[in-house]
Amino acid sequence: MYRDMTCGQPRQSDSGKTITLSGWVHRRRDHGGLTFIDLRDFSGLMQVVFNEDSAPEAHALAGDLRSEWVIQVKGTVQERRVGADNPDLPTGTVEIIASELTVLNRSETPPFEVEDDLNVADETRLRYRFMDLRRPRMYRNMKLRHDVIQAARNYMVGEDFLEIETPILLKSTPEGARDYVVPSRVHPGSFYALPQSPQQLKQLLMVSGMDRYFQFAHCFRDEDLRADRQPEHTQIDFEMSFVEQEDVLQILEGLYTAMVRETRPDLEVPTPFPRMTYAEAIERYGSDKPDVRFGMEVSRLTDIVADSGFGVFESVAAAGGAVRAIVAPGCADYTRRQTDELIEFVKSSGAQGLIPMHIAAEADSLEEVTLEDIRSPIRNHVSLETLKEMARTTDAEPGDLMLIIAGPEQVVNVAISNLRVEMGRRLGLADPGVFNFLFVVDFPLFEWDDDRDGWAAMHHVFSSPRPQDVGMLDSDPGAVLGQLYDLVLNGVELGSGSIRIVDRAIQEKVFELIGHSPEQVEERFGHLLRAFQYGAPPHGGMGLGLDRIVMLLAGEDNIREVIAFPKTQAAVDPLFEAPGAITDEQLEELSIRVVESGG
Ligand code: ASP
Numbered sequence: 268m269y270r271d272m273t274c275g276q277p278r279q280s281d282s283g284k285t286i287t288l289s290g291w292v293h294r295r296r297d298h299g300g301l302t303f304i305d306l307r308d309f310s311g312l313m314q315v316v317f318n319e320d321s322a323p324e325a326h327a328l329a330g331d332l333r334s335e336w337v338i339q340v341k342g343t344v345q346e347r348r349v350g351a352d353n354p355d356l357p358t359g360t361v362e363i364i365a366s367e368l369t370v371l372n373r374s375e376t377p378p379f380e381v382e383d384d385l386n387v388a389d390e391t392r393l394r395y396r397f398m399d400l401r402r403p404r405m406y407r408n409m410k411l412r413h414d415v416i417q418a419a420r421n422y423m424v425g426e427d428f429l430e431i432e433t434p435i436l437l438k439s440t441p442e443g444a445r446d447y448v449v450p451s452r453v454h455p456g457s458f459y460a461l462p463q464s465p466q467q468l469k470q471l472l473m474v475s476g477m478d479r480y481f482q483f484a485h486c487f488r489d490e491d492l493r494a495d496r497q498p499e500h501t502q503i504d505f506e507m508s509f510v511e512q513e514d515v516l517q518i519l520e521g522l523y524t525a526m527v528r529e530t531r532p533d534l535e536v537p538t539p540f541p542r543m544t545y546a547e548a549i550e551r552y553g554s555d556k557p558d559v560r561f562g563m564e565v566s567r568l569t570d571i572v573a574d575s576g577f578g579v580f581e582s583v584a585a586a587g588g589a590v591r592a593i594v595a596p597g598c599a600d601y602t603r604r605q606t607d608e609l610i611e612f613v614k615s616s617g618a619q620g621l622i623p624m625h626i627a628a629e630a631d632s633l634e635e636v637t638l639e640d641i642r643s644p645i646r647n648h649v650s651l652e653t654l655k656e657m658a659r660t661t662d663a664e665p666g667d668l669m670l671i672i673a674g675p676e677q678v679v680n681v682a683i684s685n686l687r688v689e690m691g692r693r694l695g696l697a698d699p700g701v702f703n704f705l706f707v708v709d710f711p712l713f714e715w716d717d718d719r720d721g722w723a724a725m726h727h728v729f730s731s732p733r734p735q736d737v738g739m740l741d742s743d744p745g746a747v748l749g750q751l752y753d754l755v756l757n758g759v760e761l762g763s764g765s766i767r768i769v770d771r772a773i774q775e776k777v778f779e780l781i782g783h784s785p786e787q788v789e790e791r792f793g794h795l796l797r798a799f800q801y802g803a804p805p806h807g808g809m810g811l812g813l814d815r816i817v818m819l820l821a822g823e824d825n826i827r828e829v830i831a832f833p834k835t836q837a838a839v840d841p842l843f844e845a846p847g848a849i850t851d852e853q854l855e856e857l858s859i860r861v862v863e864s865g866g
Contacts, residue, residue, distance in 0.1 A: 269339055269371075275311020279360050281344040288313060288363065289339045289371065291401065292332045293381065302329040306340060306363075307381070309406050314353075314362040315340050325368040335374035335381065335398070341367040389827070394841040396832060408829045411530055412817045416483060418529035419503055419813075422522050428479040428505060433468040435485065439791065440467050442727060444488035447498070455858035461487035464810050466727060467795045469506035470767060473806040474798045481505035483813060497814070497826060498838045502762070506808030512750050512766055515807050516542070516706055519754055523761075523816075527702055531820050535701045544709040545748075553591065554684035555710070558758030560703050561696035565683050566592050566661040568671065577648040583673040590673040591683045592661050595690050598668035599625045599642075609670065612689055618672050618682035626658060628666035633658055636665060643669075688758055697757065699822075705755045709733070712749035713780065721782045726751050728777055728792070730765035731807075740776050754811060761816055764809025769799060 270289045277286065290308035297303075300319035305312045317329040332338065342365035353359030378395045379387045383404045392399040399405060420430070439446050442463035449459040462468070464486045472480045484504040490496065503522075507515060520540050527536050541559070548555050553565045568591065573584035580590055595601075606623040613621045624643035630636040636658070638651050646654070663669050670690070672683050691697050712732050716723040722744055724730065732740065736747040750766035768774045774796070778788050788796070814826040827833040834840050854861065 273310040274306050274308040274313040275358060277313060277344050277358055277361050277363070279346055282346050282361065284344050285341065285366075286344060286363070287339060287341045288315075289337070291374075291381070292334055292336045292338060294334070295329070295332050297330065300326075302326060304329060304332060304338075304340075306338070307401075311358055311403075312356055313358050314347075315342065315365050316362050317365050317368070321364070322366050325365050328368045328370070329365070332370070333374065333376070335377050336370060337372035337374070339369040339371055340365050390835060390841055393827075393833070393835060396842050400831065405828075408817070408821050408823065409831060411821050412813075412829050414530045415526050415813070415817050415820060418526045419483075419522060421529075422525040423481045423505065426479070426518060426521070428481040428507075429477055430482060431472060431477065431480050432482060433462070433465040433472075433484065435461055437462055437468075440464060442466065442486075442488065444490040447487045447489050450857045450859055452856050463488050464502060465504055466729065466810070467792070469504060469808060470729065470795060470803075470806065471798055473506055473508045474801065474803045476508075476804075478508045479505070480507075480808075484810075486810075497830065497833055500826070501813040502810045503813050504808070504810045506806060508804040508806045510766075510805070510807050512708070512752060512807065515764060515766075515809060516540075516752065519706075519809060520704070523704055523754070523756075526816065527820065531702075533700070534820075537701070537703060540704040540706055540754075542706045542708050545707055545711065546709065548707050549680060552684055552687065553680040554687075554758075555707055555753065556755045556758055556760040557684070557705070558688055558691065558697055558703070559705055560698055560701055560757055561691050563593050563595075563687050563691060563696065565680075565687060566594075568592055568657050568660060571653065571656050571660060572649070575649045575653045577645050579673055580645075580649075587676075588674055589676045589679045590671060591679050592657070592669050592671040593683060593687050593690065594661050594663045595668040595670060595694065596664075597666050598694075599628055599666045601625065601668050606668075609686065609689075613672060613682045613686055616682040616685040617678050619674055620672075621682075621686070622671040622673070624654070624657070624663075624669040624671060626663055626665050626667055626669070630665040633664060640665065645671075701757075702819075703757055707753040707755055708751075709748045710751040710753070711745065712736075712747045712751065712777075713744050715745065719782070722780050724777070724781055725749065726763055726765055728781065728783075729767045729774075731768045732773065732777075737773060740773070740780065744780050750807070752809075754809070756816070756819060759815060759819065762809055762811030764807065766805070766807035769803045769805055771796075771799065774799075 270287050272286050272288060274288055274290045288306055290306045293305040293307040293312055295304050302317040304315040306315050317326040319326045340363060342363040344361050345364050347360055347362050377398055378391060379385060381398060381401045383402055436449060436459040439460040440462045444463055446460040451457045451459060465484050469480050482504050484502045485499055486502050487499045489498060524536055524538060527534055545555055548557050551564045569584050569589050572580035572590050583590060610621045622645055626636060627640040630640050633655060636655060641654055658669065661669055670686060672679050710725050712725060712730065713722040714725045731750045732747045733750055739747045753763050754761045814830055817829040818826045821829055823829060
């Protein structure tokens with residue numbers, strides 16, 4: 268038997284017991300006749316004392332111990348003497364007086380210390396991920412992930428969902444990214460594609476009468492990686508039969524409140540989750556995933572400044588663009604350096620620039636503000652009346668800083684919504700102790716794709732239009748809203764879902780609108796459409812990023828911190844050195860010839 272307690276377990280009430288512990292040497296300190304070891308395992312740290320007088324053999328051996336050696340210690344639990352206790356450790360009031368020591372395994376000198384406070388390159392952490400994961404913080408993250416999964420599973424099972432696995436080796440299931448493909452040995456020249464999501468499979472399960480399905484699904488998307496993306500990620504994926512949108516949202520609300528309650532009971536989760544239409548989100552926040560923990564809503568000034576005499580505003584308005592603004596309360600005294608920083612910030616979000624307008628705190632009210640009270644590059648180009656009208660529209664007061672962005676509507680919305688989040692962060696407006704979930708509903712079914720010069724599905728091709736909008740599929744596709752919803756948490760999109768199309772004529776119309784030829788439809792979706800001819804129930808569902816919600820619950824800012832073996836930004840696993848070459852025999856078996864790039 269290697270242990271009868273774990274390192275984090277012993278307490279004062281165990282004093283006098285003889286116990287055996289196993290773990291890693293965290294730290295060693297020699298004090299003459301006494302050697303102290305902090306022994307570590309997943310559960311915590313335990314101080315072990317080797318005394319030259321009472322256990323000379325063990326003491327001698329302890330002198331050889333090095334960081335990360337694996338040892339077994341037998342000894343007696345003893346209360347620490349007054350002043351020697353460590354209030355930072357749950358085990359800090361006791362220590363083990365060792366009688367026996369066994370070295371179970373040695374370790375090379377570790378590449379970094381196993382400490383939560385770590386300052387090494389991500390690449391190194393991932394190359395030695397097995398050491399990195401020994402850090403208490405990483406254990407906590409893995410445990411949290413486990414708990415979130417258990418809470419989700421319990422909730423879904425309680426709501427009569429069946430957990431069903433779907434294949435990884437299959438055919439392209441487009442979700443808007445590039446596929447990862449796997450060559451077939453048995454069928455030379457043919458390839459499987461790894462699922463970007465189990466979308467079509469879960470719809471087939473509904474046609475199969477499974478009624479309610481869920482799965483923690485691995486999804487593979489070959490896209491250029493951003494900070495919170497990985498080539499493979501896990502989705503909480505579900506689908507339900509005989510439901511309307513509201514039924515799905517009810518399940519979502521239950522699922523996410525259960526997940527937070529079970530894992531972070533300290534967080535406040537306001538319910539019911541509010542619903543906001545896509546149009547309202549864009550108008551009020553410039554974003555379809557607004558952080559609604561704070562106000563600072565985005566105003567529209569286009570009409571007010573269209574004839575203001577200021578060239579930039581006038582030309583933007585004439586070109587059908589937008590002039591939008593937020594107010595940073597109490598920030599009128601921002602320095603040039605501070606506003607220059609904000610200008611750089613909005614430029615990195617794609618805007619041409621940013622116009623600050625400081626309204627001095629001296630005036631008693633907006634009505635009394637004079638030109639002298641206003642500091643802004645537009646001060647001398649726009650009349651005082653218009654400046655005041657702009658301030659009134661944005662609800663700015665003396666003492667506030669208005670931040671104005673002009674340009675094409677979409678560019679302005681992206682930049683101003685990012686700026687709003689940034690100002691919220693700078694001013695500490697978003698309460699980290701609150702999880703504000705939000706349903707964004709009524710997304711447009713299509714978005715215009717400039718590259719292809721045609722309509723593209725906003726979500727995916729199976730999402731259904733709202734029944735009242737079906738008539739507009741022919742006349743005005745851009746105005747058609749979908750039974751399409753997102754779950755958003757504190758400004759982060761957690762996932763999307765929809766009620767699916769089950770009407771053949773509507774499905775064909777959608778394919779036609781987004782420019783899929785009948786051949787393409789047959790190749791990509793023929794199997795599903797054929798199944799739909801055998802009685803498809805009304806159904807809908809959702810796919811939600813598991814990594815992201817765990818990241819937010821863990822208070823981390825990168826999903827890599829909550830994935831056991833993630834890949835780098837360059838889609839590489841430095842531990843396995845994946846991706847890697849395969850042997851010539853393997854290539855031959857697969858009938859594949861690798862052409863050197865440029866060759
Ligand atoms: N398959 C979709 C996605 O990955 C989610 C869904 O519609 O259920 O975004």
